[in-house]
Amino acid sequence: MEVSEVLSIFPTCVWKIQLTSGFRQRVNSNILQVLNEINPDMTEIPPGGSWQSGQDLHNREQFVDLISCIDSTAQTVLRFLKIGHNAIEITGCWANINASGASHAIHSHPNNFLSGIYYVHTHPGADSVNFHDPRPQTGIIRPPITELTSQNTDQVVVTVSDGMLLMFPSYLAHSVAPNESDKLRISISFNMMFSLYAERLSRPLWGSTVDTPLAE
Numbered sequence: 001m002e003v004s005e006v007l008s009i010f011p012t013c014v015w016k017i018q019l020t021s022g023f024r025q026r027v028n029s030n031i032l033q034v035l036n037e038i039n040p041d042m043t044e045i046p047p048g049g050s051w052q053s054g055q056d057l058h059n060r061e062q063f064v065d066l067i068s069c070i071d072s073t074a075q076t077v078l079r080f081l082k083i084g085h086n087a088i089e090i091t092g093c094w095a096n097i098n099a100s101g102a103s104h105a106i107h108s109h110p111n112n113f114l115s116g117i118y119y120v121h122t123h124p125g126a127d128s129v130n131f132h133d134p135r136p137q138t139g140i141i142r143p144p145i146t147e148l149t150s151q152n153t154d155q156v157v158v159t160v161s162d163g164m165l166l167m168f169p170s171y172l173a174h175s176v177a178p179n180e181s182d183k184l185r186i187s188i189s190f191n192m193m194f195s196l197y198a199e200r201l202s203r204p205l206w207g208s209t210v211d212t213p214l215a216e
């Protein structure tokens with residue numbers, strides 16, 4: 001019997017933006033200036049070591065260009081998803097530096113709607129991020145496969161490069177493989193949540209499934 005159609009349902013989206021060269025250089029220069037101020041010893045992180053900044057980098061003046069890019073991307077994502085509420089804000093923004101050999105275990109970012117990563121410095125062997133299947137029930141039975149495809153994998157490796165911004169649902173678990181280069185891998189992570197979530201969007205949905213866009 002021939003299958004007449006395969007429906008790919010409930011897709012998981014990861015949005016990708018590449019900053020243009022000139023803009024990227026300005027953004028990166030400002031980021032590195034801030035990181036050097038916060039941690040003057042950051043270039044001395046030993047092999048296998050990693051460092052994370054505090055989570056308030058979005059409030060720094062030097063981050064204004066990156067934040068504007070993140071905000072604009074978030075609006076594009078909300079329009080893409082046809083979400084009738086666009087007041088969303090960054091709730092945390094921090095730097096990650098992984099020295100040679102350092103990795104980041106699988107995790108997600110609870111209590112936020114969108115999360116993302118901006119890549120400042122990547123290198124061959126330190127230029128990927130792993131996204132994991134958000135449907136845990138698919139792992140209950142894993143028969144052997146003859147070929148790895150997007151329909152049977154439980155993990156997708158996305159190659160990243162300097163100046164790339166990834167945005168994804170905060171529930172989507174991700175991890176970073178060990179840095180196989182001898183240089184520092186530097187990225188900026190962030191979380192975003194609806195500004196008035198507690199007051200407006202967390203109300204029961206049985207009155208209306210579409211939130212009226214707010215005027216304020």
Ligand SMILES: [Fe+2]
Pocket residue numbers: 107108109174189
């Ligand atoms: Fe993360």
